[in-house]
Amino acid sequence: MPKSDQPKPKKQYHHGNLRQALIDAGLELIAEGHGAQIDLRKVARKVGVSHTAPYRHFADRNELMAAIAEEGLRNLADKVHRKIETVPDDFLSKLEAFAREYVEFAIAHPQLMREMFSGINTDYDAHPTLRQALLYLFEPLVSTLKQSQAADEIAKTEYVHLTLIIWSMIHGFSALVVENYVIRKSLQGTEAIDNMVHLCVQTLYHGLARKDTL
Template identity: 35%
Template sequence: MKEQNTKRAYHHGDLRVTLLEAAKALMAEAGIEGLSLRKLADKVGVSRTAPYHHFKDKNELLCAIAAEGFEHWHTLADEILAKTHLSPKARYREFVYEYIRYASENPEMYDLMFGRTIWKQNTATDALKNVAFPSFQYQVTMTKKWQEQGIMPKEEDPLRLAQVTWGTIHGIARLLIDGIYADTSHIDEMCETVVNLFIQDK
């Protein structure tokens, strides 16, 4: 039987979704370096040229994966901050915990979202920039709200405070991912320390 008859049939949109899901699985298994469009095609069971109809090269694929990571985090953060039955401090605690948990459980994705592979090479696509750049602005906006609610110091500049608070939880995430001076058994205590450092009881 000819090869093209053994390949699966996908609708155009379905294949892109399938490729992205398979790419994330491959990346988790073999890292960013172990991911290629050829391996992706083999894993999904399509022709070697099929992925190129959706991603012109590996960089575009990686940017699409990173964009999904940012979109997932934005959705999760919105869900946490919408829990109005919780106090502002409790919501911030959950925000910090979920950020660090997400990073520690998805290290390859986190590296792709915030690491050198895309950003150092200045190869981010417009689609990725459109979801990644607002990520920090979102943090600044939330910092202003926390200041207005009286749980963060109002005298601090919101931009600098956002940089310091995000820098702290990002640093903890990196320590966990890299296995330096911290492991997952320390997450609860580290998160509580972050909350105690930055959040004031009303």
């Protein structure tokens, strides 16, 4: 057999950060719609390492899925932080920036969003860095809430509860756009989704704002 016709050996992983490579392989599998089937053997095969190699970094599938969820949260959080820094320094502008980035990320990465917030696959109490990533996501929103409360712009309800209310609306809307065919069909196009995000934020804000500020 001529040398040029000989089969090429399978490319193997030889360098760098194996842990990150395994996480990246998991992210690719999720994007391909195989989140439920992910295990350590599958990511090892995708990276090109032995099936025992992942155990140097992850004790089991749960640890791998927690690391993947953390990567997703930090990617989303980075987008939120960058966006919020570019908008005017008032509560309504920052709230809408947060909402837009969150919804856009959910639409772009629906499979990953399911894994990021699935209690089945990820236990926030068991994974401190995963919890830290979640808190990092909400840092700019919490900071804006506290500043706006100090300025008497919005109601002085416990900020943790307000954060949960805001998250519930934004995450709920994101889930409906991604998961519900009727909603998705009625909101075709970026402009329609942007308009709905704006309406959600305006409705939420005027429910939170002090009545004498309206």
